[in-house]
Every structure is written in C-alpha cells, then in structure tokens.
Amino acid sequence: MTVQPLITSRTPLLRREFLRQFSSGFGHVALTTLLAAGDKRAQASTVSSNPLAARTGHFAPRVKRVIFLFLHGGVSHIDTFDPKPKLTQLNGQPVPIEKPKFNFAPTGNLLASPWKFRKYGQSGIEVSDLFPQIGSCVDDICVVRSMQGNFVAHGSGCLQLHTGDGSFMRPSMGSWILYGLGSENDNLPGFLTISPSSFHGGSQNYGSAFLPASYQATRIGDGATSFLEARMSNLAPAETNIQLQRRQLDLLRQQNRQHLERTGHDARMEARIESFELAFRMQMAAPVVMDFSDETRETLELYGIDAEPTDEFGRQCLMARRFSENGVRFVQVSHSYPRNYWDSHSNLKKQHGGNAPKVDQPIAGLLRDLKRLGLWDDTLVVCGTEFGRTPAAQGQNGRDHHSHAFTMWLAGGGLKGGVVHGATDELGYYITEDRVHIHDLHATILHLLGLDHKRLTYRYIGRDFRLTDVDGRVVREILA
C-alpha cells in the first residue's frame, strides 16, 4: 500500500484509496463492524485468560474511562485559575512570608499576574484571560486549587503525577487502571498516550514498570514531533497490499498450529497465535479511529482544527475523544516538551501567553463535544500539570517551580460542576484549605472508575504495591 493509513488523511483521495484496498483485502467485513466487533460492551461478558479482558472494579463505577490532558512544564496556578488580588497589590515587594525551604531556583520579589481574571457562568468562578474558552465551561468543571506534590524538579514532578512516586520506579496511572479494569475494545489498545515527552521521566510516565507489559501504553507520536506526522509504531502494514499480508498470516497461523500439535499445549504460544490475528485487526481498526474524515466541519471547528494556533492540539483532543468513545480506557493527551512547554522561568507573559491559546479552544471543544455526544457521564476529564509556579519572580518576569500549591481541574461523570475545592493563602504560596495531594487525586480517579486505591495492589519483591503507596484519600467533597 502506498498510502500511509495513519493519522489524518486530510486528502479524501488518499483516504478513499485506503478504504478501497482495505475493504478488498478484508472481504465482507465492513470497517464499522470491525470496530463494533471489538467492542466488548456489546457482548456478554466472557471469562478469558486475556489480561486485557474487561472486568468490573471493586464497586459500581461513576465513569468508564479517563481522558487526561497534561500540560507539561508547570502551569502557573496564580495566572490561570487561582486569582490573587493581593499579589497585584504587593507587586514588586519582598515576599512577606517564609519561602519554601527547598526551591529549584532563587526567586526575588512578588510578581503580579499579567492577566486579568473574570467571573464566568452561574458559578461565577474566576478564570484568567489565558483561558476564556475553558472559562465559559466553568460551570461543568471542578477546580481544585489546593493540589500539592513533593518535588521541585520536572523529572520527579512528572513521575509523581504519572506514577505516584518521583524517585523510584512505579507503574503509571493508566497502567494501574488497565490492570484493574481491562480494556473495552479488543481491537484497540487499552491505554493510549498521545504526544508524550521523552523528557522528565519519558516512557516511565506511561510505562507499566513491574506490572506485565500488557498494561503499558501504546504511544502515538511524541513531544518532539508535529502531531501531523505522529505515528503509532508498526501500525502501517509492511506488505504492499493487505491481501498479501493476510495470506502471509494464514500460512503463519497454519504452521504455528501444526507446531503446537507437535509440542503440546503451551499457553504462551497459543496466545501468540491469537496476537498476530489481533495485530491484523488492530492495524485495520486503529487507522479508522485516527481518520477524521467522518467528522463534520462543525465538529472540527469546535476543536479549532484547521485554524491556528489550535489545529494541532485540537487534533490531539479529537483523537482522544474518538479513541475514548471506542472503548479505550485511559487516553492521555500531552502538550509537551520540546515543542510546547509551560516552564516559564523568564518572560511568563510571552510563554504562558503563547501556550494557552493553543489549548484553550481544543480543551473547551472536547468538553462540549463530550456533552453533546452523550459521553459526558461516562467520561472523566482531568486537566493538569506537574506543579504550579512561584508568586515571587524569578529574574525580571518569570516564575520558578512551585509544588507546595497548584491547581488542576476535573470534569465529567460523577463530579460536581461549577465548584472550587481548596484554597491557597492570599499570595498563592501555601494551601490553607482542603489539601489535595497527588496521591489523593489518584485515589479519587480510581474511585470514580470503581476501584478502591487501597485494594488495587500488585505483589512485587514480596510486597503489595499500589498507585497511592501508603497514602491517598478519596476527595469525596467533589463527588456529585
């Protein structure tokens, strides 16, 4: 096949060519049937040795899947969702309270936010002018202003956010969830990560560590590659036409079966015979999900696709929605280094000001799209960053890392909308109310999926490990 049936077939001709070859190679099975056939939600549950078989959690879930929007580099809480008039008032003055004992870089005097905050919606929650579109969805969002992590550097911070631990190797959140619940679609990966960075923990942030490899993420693209060129590894068939590959697989299957008869039962070898068939189905199904040509112009516009500066992240978000609605349990979308980076040690105004417009419309579009498609109640959207930024200036006009208090937000099924949880002091340095540690966030995400973070354990080197280590509390206050 000369066509790359990959991400975005923006040229209809190429797409038609692909479909023609695809259907000729796959006979009577229509594409949509393939997707539906893989969708186990339509089937009676069956007992299976497949590690990815869908299973129920510890109790009734509030949502079935998660979309995690990760803004990499440290988004400033006090310039986005946590307004601090006092900071504006004291702009340029020395910090009147004790700064944290450990910091990443030295900071000076207080720095007012360059952005205005406005009240949005019925709730009147204030959001800065960096995120007017997300602001207009604020009645559906639960803003947590009292997030806390333990690390002042990106690597440890990212690892803690993704795996629960910034120092030692642990499975990522998506792997734990897949381990707990399995996948809802046999023909698609159960855990997908879109444009992850290779920095700051890299593949550890979506790896399965000591959990079986079945639970690691499948990656589309990376932080260094334009999303238009992003690929899922080894998805494009190597044979020049799909019929040839089908025949190759048929003979392979036949010889593998004969071999199995000679050697006797071996679960691993049987599973591998099946996995070649699954690979074939996945290489058919995934490109269909990754092809936006059945989306309306209106939908594309909702995400800001084909417009700048929103096109790229809009596509990432739409792809997340498409995989999510086809049963992928955990999809992470990263706005990540080195092509996008929120780490504003200097010139905060330019850096945050450049990043926000790329993601504001796409994220708001995703929320609106989930609502109108009826996916809202089954989906949890989490949006956040590894840490916030200091109220004091670094250099003239930047901010340093700040993990003592920062903001994340959640939206979707099982959650209160239009509420603020937690608070920081008048300058945004420290939490004053309802601390939500990253462990608590993890416990809450698992809870919404019907998993008890204390019971979701895996034994390794003689000890039961969990995502939340020895910590974690479900933030019941934000549950609907």
Next chain:
Amino acid sequence: MCKVGSLWMTGSVWLLLVASETCPGGAVQNVRPADSRTSDFFEKKIRPLLADKCWRCHGPLQQKSELRLDAPEHLAAGGTLGTVVTPGIPDKSLLIQVVQQTGKLKMPPDEMLSAAQVAALQEWVRGGAIWPTTDDSLRPAQKTDEALFTPGEKAHWSFQPIRDPALPPVKDNDWPTTDLDRFILARLEQAGLVPSPQAGKRTLIRRVTFDLLGLPPTVEEINKFLQDESVDAYAKLVDRLLESPHYGERWGQQWLDVVRYADTTANDGNFVMRYAYLYRNYVIDAFNGDMPYDQFVVEQLAGDLLPPADNLDVTVRRHIAPALLMLGPKALPEADREQLRMDIVDELIDVTSRAFLGLTVACARCHDHKFDPIPTEDYYSLAGIFRSLKIIRETGHITWMWTEHPLLTLPGNETPLMIMAPLEDGGRNLRVHLRGDYNDLGQEVPRRFLRIIAGEDQTPITTKQSGRLELAQWIASPTNPLTARVMVNRIWQGHFLQGIVASSDNFGKMGQPATHPRLLDWLASRFIESGWSVKAMHRLIMLSSTYRMSSTHLRESPPASTTDPRSVDPDNRYLWRMNRRRLEAEALRDALLAISGQLDRKVGGGGEMPARIYENGAVVDEKAGLVSAADVGLDYEGYQVPRRTIYLPVIRNATYEMLAMFDVADANTVTSVRNDTTVVTQSMFMLNNHFVRDQALHLTRQLFPEEGSAPEPDKEDVRSFADKMPVEQAYLATLGRPPTDMEVRSAIEYLQTYITETSAGQKDHVPGKIAAWQSYCQLLFCLNEFLYVD
C-alpha cells in the same frame, strides 16, 4: 523500597502552618491555636525548628558550648552556660532570650527567627517544654529485655549455614548422568513422575547455543555436531561454547540486569554517564575470564580499596568495577540535597542487598522490615557505609553531576583514563532516621552487617574509610549463608528459566520456598569448592540428564503406570521436562541479525555509542562535562547499529522500543527475573517493522547471492524444486532443521502465488521474486518455533 510518605508531610505541614500565621490578612484564622503540650505541637512546630536552626551546631555533629538540642536529656543537661530552658517560664529561659536577640548572645547566628517561630518556642516553654517520646510504633523498639530476634526468625532456612547434603537415593539408577540428577529424580519419583526423554541433537545444539551465547548455531556448527558421534560430542560442544567470547556477552547481560546497568541517569536531565560502558565491558570480561565470583563481588563493591596489584590491567579493572555503585538512576537535580543523598544510599542498599544477598533490606528504611528480621537500625548501619561515599558532586544550589576522575595514563595514551567511581568521604556512622526522615534522628548506630546473619556481637567498623571493603568481604565469604546460594540459584535460573528459589532476589520470608532445598545447598557447596567458578557451574548443570530433557509435553509412549505430569505439576516446578525458552529481546534481535548475515560480532569496545549520544546530546555544563540525553528519541539512530544488543546504549526512559516490548530489563531497578509477556505490539513489530523486514531481505539476498536471481519456482517436481530452491537453507538458518515435504510444498505454493500477484504479466519480474522471498523469510521469523527454543 517504600518511599518516605511521611517525610515530606512533616516538613510541608510545618511550613504551611508557619506561613499561614505570618501571612498578612485573612488566612490566619484558618489555623486553630494548638495546645503546646501536645506531641502534635512539638512534632510540627518545635522539632523541625530545632532541627533546621539549631542542630547544625548543637546536634550530633557539633556541640558548641557543649550544648545539644536534639534529645530531651541533652536539653535538660544544658551546656557551658548552664540550663537553657526553665520549663513554664519563657522569660527565664536562655533559649528564648537568645532567639529574641535582645541581648548580647544572639541565636541563630546571622539569622533571626520569624516572630511566629519565636512565639512557638515561647509557647512551648510556657507549656512546660514537653518533649514527647516519639510514637513507639515508629521508633525502633528498644528490645533490652527481650532477644532481638525470635527463634522463628533465626530459624528461617536461608539464614542457616550451607550444609553439603548426602546424595538422595533413587529407584531408577540408569537415568542420572551426574549427581545433580539424583536430587531431581528423587523428587520426581516422590511425586510419582517420570522425567521426559532426552532431547535430540538438533534440539540440544540450538538450546545450548542460545543458552550460552544468545545466538543461533550456524548451519556448519549444526552439521559438525550431528556428524560427531563420539561419546563426549555434547561435552565438547558445551566446552567450545564456554570458550567463545560471545559467552560473556550473553551471561554478562544477565548480571547487568541485576545491577540495573544504564548509560544515562534517568529522571530530569537523563545525563549521559559516558564512562559507564567501561563497567559493562568489565562484566563481559569477568564472565569470559571465569573470574571467581567472590572476587567479582569484592571488586564491584571495593576494588579500588584492595591492596595495590602488581599488574596494571588488574589495577585498572579494580578501579572500574565499583562503578556498580554509580550506575543507579538519580533524581538530579533535587534541591533537597540530603534527601537526594539518602535516596542514593537507599538505592545502593536495595541493589547490593537484592543482588548479592537476595534480601530486600531497603524495606527497612522507615520502619523495621515488615516480614524479615531486619531492624531499621541495621538499615542505617549499612546506610552509614554508603553515606560515607561521595557519589554526587557537591556544587552549587542544585547538583547536576556525579563523581568522575582520571585514573592513570595508560602506556601509549596521551590523556588519562577517565572513570566513574565513588570517592571515600571519611567513615561516619548515621543515626536512625525516624520514618526515614533525615530531620528526625534517633540513636546512632555503628556501621556493621546484618545482625540476623553476622550476629549481635560483631565488631563494628571503625575505620576512617567507609567500610565497603569490609562489607564486600563479608558478603563474599564462604560462610555467608546467602551469597553462594543466591548466585547458584541465578545460574540455575539462567539455564532452566526458573530458580530453585523462584524469587531469585528475595530469599526472605515473603520469597518463594526452594523447590529442591538440598540441591541448592549441594550446588552452593560445589560452587565454593570450585573456587566460585561460574563456568564450572555451567558444566555441572549442562552435562546433567536434567538439562538435556526434552521440553515437549507429549510422550511417544507414556508408561501406563505413571501419572500425567501435566495434572500433577503443570508449572513444571519439579522439572519433569525442560522449560521452553522464549528468546529474550536481545537474543531475538541478535539472532535476526546473525541469520541475516548483518551481525557485527566484534567483542568489547562500544564506548563509541555513549560517546555519540554524548556528542549529540544537549550540553548542560561544558566545564563539568555534563550532557543530557533527554532529547534522544525512542528511534535513536544508535539503536540501528548492527552490533550485539549488549553494546547498544541503555538510555533510561527512552529504551529502544523493540527491546522494551519484548520485556527487556527496566534499568531503573534491579531485574532478577524478566517478564515473559505476549502482547499485540510484539506481533505488530514482527509484521510491520522495517528492522524485521530488512533482515528478511538480507536473508533473501544470502539465499540468492547473485542479486536478483531468484529462480522461477518449478511446479512440476516438488522435490527437485526443493533441491534447487533454498527453502531448506532458510529453514536450517532460522529453525536449525530441514523442512518437511509438506512445508516445502506450502512454501512453494506461497511463493508462486505471491509472485503471480505482484508481477502480473511480467515473466521475469525480479523485484516480485525478491519480495516474495522477503515475505516468506519474514514469515519464518514470525514462527513460534523460531521464537521459542525447545
């Protein structure tokens, strides 16, 4: 291993409270006035304050004016100026006067406490200056009246001395070829099982070649072995393989898994450790040279501290080996320097205890080990040893760098050989870190070894050095009950894929019990007796009948009286057959390259690849020689070099995807047992990845040396066609056996159809024939029979 959950809480909560109280405006009312008599008040406000502001001069390290403020008895004793606290009366307490800084004596020097901090101290003294004893469950119990260990703890099997057991009697005296077989057979007979028949010669040569070299046998090697009908043909084969320089590349990798070898630091900067490869080559050489294992242990922990050697090579080698202590992932840059140091110490305790002793000592960082008799004091005894080393370079606000230094200038070189090695930093004892928190110190413990093994009345290490040489010698001693057992078990696992103790880095209470405890001791005895020779262990194991059993489940004619082993022992724990090996990631890649003729078999070197990442990486600090590999992608070109996989750079968090999907060890931690997972990404890789396709094309070209001369399949005579065609050659190269007639027929049919479809109308369409063969060779690579070694 447990991360210090509470550690940060202590610090953060305190900061939060102090900050809130001093914060101008409304936040303050959220803080309830605390009762200064409570443990909570002391732990949150006073202890951290004393630790932070006072203990540097009035603590364990220094006692200026003979005053210590780190324990209630010291506080009560006061210093040269008398008592410092009058409980209940702040104004009459010297402590309060000096922090108020109204008099001549001002404390802390060069700094003034915040008003809130002074107020907290006043409040505390007013309340009686109560210094609560720490929660007993967290503070290591003072077991003065009772024994440190219970009889049950002392009796755990792996702590008992190794005993050389008598050979067990067996009914079938014909089956055993070696004494080892008696242990296996005795257990099988006891379970009513019969061992599988011996494997055929084709199976054996494929098995032993992959086992010892990680490479497939060549067609010539297979034929030579088949033709050798002498009694010792098999023994000669094993000896030949053990002498191959590729042996060290295979078994060295297994050790590199255990010691979490990598070329970068992971985490934030993922900095290139450009001299790490010297250690990797050291390991390969050590296995190839059959270095006695006890010596291997000592050199890796303390080779640089050994008495000077008369031989330059030995000197160099011994200074390279302790890089073991440098290889771990490091959370650079971490602003909390002491936390970083103690995390590195923890990682070293984890690696050394699991690698050499099969114990999870790192579990005792915050509390006594939950399952094994390892008190937290013993953790800090070992921690003292490692904390006495300089591993990170102590510069600046944030440290980015570890210790590297020139060793010596080798003859013929202009520049000195650079090595990555720990530096001695003066021997020091540590105090127990309560809950793992370095701000919260308990009693000082001497540097010494684990008391459950070395005893409670051992002589502590008091040298000016760290004590790692003493630690190494204690580990490498023949009387250490764990060291030899752990290593022979690793060797056994390498051959049979499952250790006699399945949890090969956990010989503690939560580990698996040994399936053949007496065999383990017998092997350990032989190991020590042989001078800790790893190659002698290979011979001992591989020449046995046990090792030579067939791996298949099916018996030609099962004796009617015997039980079906599949129902009695489905997991083959008693070894009634050989375990079938799935090629490991490295063996799969190396085999594909070997079969396609592309493999560069050069041994050693390999420093050029980390050097290349170094050249291409982002320079962080030119002066320090610090380069980040963080932007090296998963498709890094260095992964495409056709050298054996062990020489590819190991870039933490950007592991070559092909290796990662086939369960390569994650270099962020000790890996003693690789996973064996079957996932769809592997199949997608085999079907669609250019690497596999390229090797299939190279094999095709080998089958048709004159490029583009793939002959037309002749439909008329299948046999003669097969004679002409290289189907047989392809089978021998990939599977080590000739194809059956039926397989030849399907091959030809497959090729014909392929050619017809792709070269419609073009009679001599050479590209079509090449493509057909490429497709067929790829199919052979995808066979289970290729990936699984019987």
